[in-house]
Amino acid sequence: MRDGDNCFPNGSNLSPLSRIIVTPALSYILWQTFTHPERQTMIDSRTAPYAALVLRLALGILFLAHAGLKIFVFTPAGTAGFFASLGLPGWFAYVTILWELAGAVALILGIWPRLAAITVIPILLGAIFTVHGAAGFFFNNPNGGWEFPAFWIVGLIVLALTGDGALALRPTFGRK
Incomplete structure (x- = not known):
């Protein structure tokens, strides 16, 4: 041709x-x-707050589950030992657990959720750069790849950009 x-x-x-x-x-x-x-407009203003609510709850529950994993399965002392094996100070495990719990509660209850979404991103970046990044992309690889934490980050950014969602107890920028 x-x-x-x-x-x-x-x-x-x-x-x-x-x-x-x-x-x-x-x-x-x-x-x-x-x-x-x-x-x-591509956003349906009637349902967008509920979509943000679903995303906010899902992300909050994930953080709550991972904090619970560190507390009840690995134990705080075991998590501190793991952090030390990565070359991080052991006390940073306790900070991370509290940070995850605070972020989870803020997201689930809707207490400054946009701010909460942004402030928990460093936890996931730390997970990528210290553990999951070396394992490759796919999360089903040994030690889990960085696919899942990166997807979490995307969800948190979307939530921060979309808004607090419905039923937020304390919206980030006040009620309109």
């Missing part, structure tokens, strides 16, 4: 089926977009 040649005998670069489906669909989308400017 040379430059300028059309793919199909009808003189078009679109297949006949594509011309039947794509052209009208694209025309309809463009018509809806430009004749109804109120529909240009």
